[in-house]
Amino acid sequence: MDARALTLEGRRPLPPSFFFKGASITALLGAGVSIALVISHVRLFTDPAYESFCAISQSLNCETVSQSPWALLVGVPVAAWAALGYLAFLALVSIRCDRPAAQQGLPGLALAVAIGFVAYSLFLAGISSLVIGSYCLLCMALYAVNFALLGWSWALLRRSKSPVFFEALALDLQNLFRTRPGRAFLAATLAAAVALKLFYPAYWEIRPAGMARDLANGLTAEGRPWIGASEPVLEIVEFADYLCFQCRKMHVHLRRLVERYPQKIRLVHVHYPMDHEVNPAVTAPFHLGSGKLAMLAIHAAGQGKFWEVNDLLFVMAESRGEIDLREIASRTGLSVEGLAGSLADAAVREKLAADLSYAVSAGVEATPTFLVRGKTYLGTIPEEVFRDVLK
Numbered sequence: 282m283d284a285r286a287l288t289l290e291g292r293r294p295l296p297p298s299f300f301f302k303g304a305s306i307t308a309l310l311g312a313g314v315s316i317a318l319v320i321s322h323v324r325l326f327t328d329p330a331y332e333s334f335c336a337i338s339q340s341l342n343c344e345t346v347s348q349s350p351w352a353l354l355v356g357v358p359v360a361a362w363a364a365l366g367y368l369a370f371l372a373l374v375s376i377r378c379d380r381p382a383a384q385q386g387l388p389g390l391a392l393a394v395a396i397g398f399v400a401y402s403l404f405l406a407g408i409s410s411l412v413i414g415s416y417c418l419l420c421m422a423l424y425a426v427n428f429a430l431l432g433w434s435w436a437l438l439r440r441s442k443s444p445v446f447f448e449a450l451a452l453d454l455q456n457l458f459r460t461r462p463g464r465a466f467l468a469a470t471l472a473a474a475v476a477l478k479l480f481y482p483a484y485w486e487i488r489p490a491g492m493a494r495d496l497a498n499g500l501t502a503e504g505r506p507w508i509g510a511s512e513p514v515l516e517i518v519e520f521a522d523y524l525c526f527q528c529r530k531m532h533v534h535l536r537r538l539v540e541r542y543p544q545k546i547r548l549v550h551v552h553y554p555m556d557h558e559v560n561p562a563v564t565a566p567f568h569l570g571s572g573k574l575a576m577l578a579i580h581a582a583g584q585g586k587f588w589e590v591n592d593l594l595f596v597m598a599e600s601r602g603e604i605d606l607r608e609i610a611s612r613t614g615l616s617v618e619g620l621a622g623s624l625a626d627a628a629v630r631e632k633l634a635a636d637l638s639y640a641v642s643a644g645v646e647a648t649p650t651f652l653v654r655g656k657t658y659l660g661t662i663p664e665e666v667f668r669d670v671l672k
Contacts, residue, residue, distance in 0.1 A: 297440045301386060304374045304433035311367035311426040318360035318419050322347050326485045329534045330661045335418040346417040348526050351408050357481045359405075363423060365477060369470050370394055370430065374437065378460040387456065387463075388441045389449025392434035398427040487533050487599075496543055498588055503639075504632065506550050506587040509539040513547035515670045517662070518652040520553040520645045523574040523598045527660055528649040532595060538667070545670050550591065552578065552636040553648055559630075560637055562646070572633070573624055574598060577606075579632050580623030581615060589613045 324331040325347050335343040346352060354362055373394060374386040402424040409416050443449040457463035498508040517535060521528040539546050552575040557563040559572030574594050581590035590613050597604055610617045623629045640650075644657050651658045653666055 297385075297437065300433055300436045300440065301374055304391070304430060304437060305371055307426055307429045307433060308367045308371040308374070311423060311430070312364050312371070314419055314422050314426065315360045315364035315367060318343075318347075318417075318423075319358060319364065321419070322352065322358050322360060323484060326487060326530065329531050332660075337418075340415055341418065342415045343417040343419060344526075345415040346409060346413055346420060349413050351405065351413065353485070355478065356483070357477055361477060361481060365470075365473055366394075366398065367426075369466075370398075372466055372470075374434075376462050376466055378456040378462050386437065387453035388434065388437040389443065389446060389451075390453040390457065392431070392438050392446060393450055395427065395431040395434040399431050402427045487530050487595075496539065500582065501549060503635070504582075505636070506582045506591070507547050508536075508588055509547040510542075510544050511547075514545040515653070515667070516547045516549060518549045518551055518643075520551045520640050520643070520648060520650040520652070522553060522555045522568055522571045522648040523578075523594045524568040524571040525555065525648045529595045529599065531649050531651075531661060536592075542671065550578075550587070551640060552633055553640045553645055553650070554633075555648060559633060562637075562641065570604075571598075574604065575633055575636075576623050576626070576629045577604075577609065577620055579629050580620060580626070581613065584615055584619070586613050586615055590615070 321333055321343060325333065325344055333343045333347075335341065336345075339345070352359055370391060373391045374388070376387060377385055378387075405420065406424060409420070438444060438446060438449055441449055443452055457467060496508050497511050498506065501507055519528075519532065519535065521532060523529075535546075535548050539548050554560055554571035554575045555563050555568040556570065556572035557566055558569070559575070578587060578590050578594060581587050590609060593609060593612060594604070597608070606617050606620045609615065609620060643650075643652050647659060649660065651662050653662060658666075
């Protein structure tokens with residue numbers, strides 16, 4: 282046996298094909314997890330009844346991470362970019378440039394991409410910890426994938442014809458731009474990225490704006506706003522918070538049902554802001570400012586503008602930024618002075634207190650909660666509740 286074929290430990294070194302296969306399988310795993318994240322992201326925003334398997338706690342919750350603006354990158358979910366990135370990485374370690382001495386893959390470029398993946402993983406991990414305050418299990422799985430790709434790429438580079446990183450990177454870039462397979466890879470990757478940016482639907486924009494405005498609406502005997510059927514077959518009372526994601530998603534879903542069945546369904550809105558400044562049941566800071574939003578909506582109800590302001594507040598609260606009273610006034614016809622004054626109006630606060638008291642009597646502890654035919658439902662309403670009505 283040729284001693285040069287043995288390592289110092291007396292074992293044959295692993296062939297480059299082993300590392301190519303390891304890198305390829307890991308990249309495919311990353312693409313699979315990314316696609317699972319994309320599916321979860323789509324369902325979170327489009328399926329009112331969806332609950333992610335990793336919505337385990339406040340600090341370990343994929344839904345919280347997916348709802349944050351950091352889940353998007355230039356208007357496309359990060360997970361969708363990740364799926365494309367892993368497939369591109371797979372191509373980088375598989376491509377064969379059409380030169381006589383060319384080797385399989387572009388290990389220098391693959392290592393550079395893996396370094397970028399790891400750097401972005403560390404950035405997102407910091408955002409999850411310091412900004413969002415919650416972690417995503419599937420995201421953490423991708424962090425592990427990225428570190429594994431870094432290891433595979435380093436091993437591939439060490440077994441390549443140019444084991445020095447910058448030399449290999451320069452050679453790979455040369456092959457990428459000067460060979461037909463390299464140019465084909467660039468064209469395909471660029472085309473996929475452009476298509477993703479141009480054609481990916483913005484399903485996360487859950488907005489009731491644009492719905493029919495000619496629906497019957499008014500106030501109940503207790504002064505709570507309703508919309509839909511004057512003599513309903515089914516009345517749904519929603520207890521909602523304008524800063525609650527599920528409230529916004531369910532409200533849009535129910536508004537669409539009311540629009541579809543305006544003679545059968547009535548939706549009644551009751552304010553239940555999970556804001557400790559106005560809600561005695563909330564003992565710690567949570568959904569700060571939602572109490573003020575509720576007061577703006579109560580003022581609007583007194584001016585006959587509740588549903589316009591209600592829809593607008595759900596949209597504006599999506600950004601979690603400061604609410605611009607001037608924008609609300611210009612888009613609804615209310616006065617800035619009246620809106621600002623409502624925040625200190627004793628009558629408005631009394632109505633909010635009445636809503637909170639009603640919610641407590643109905644057994645509401647969180648949002649959204651729905652009261653239908655004397656029974657409360659948390660989060661969503663089962664399909665069987667609508668079965669008889671929607672025949």
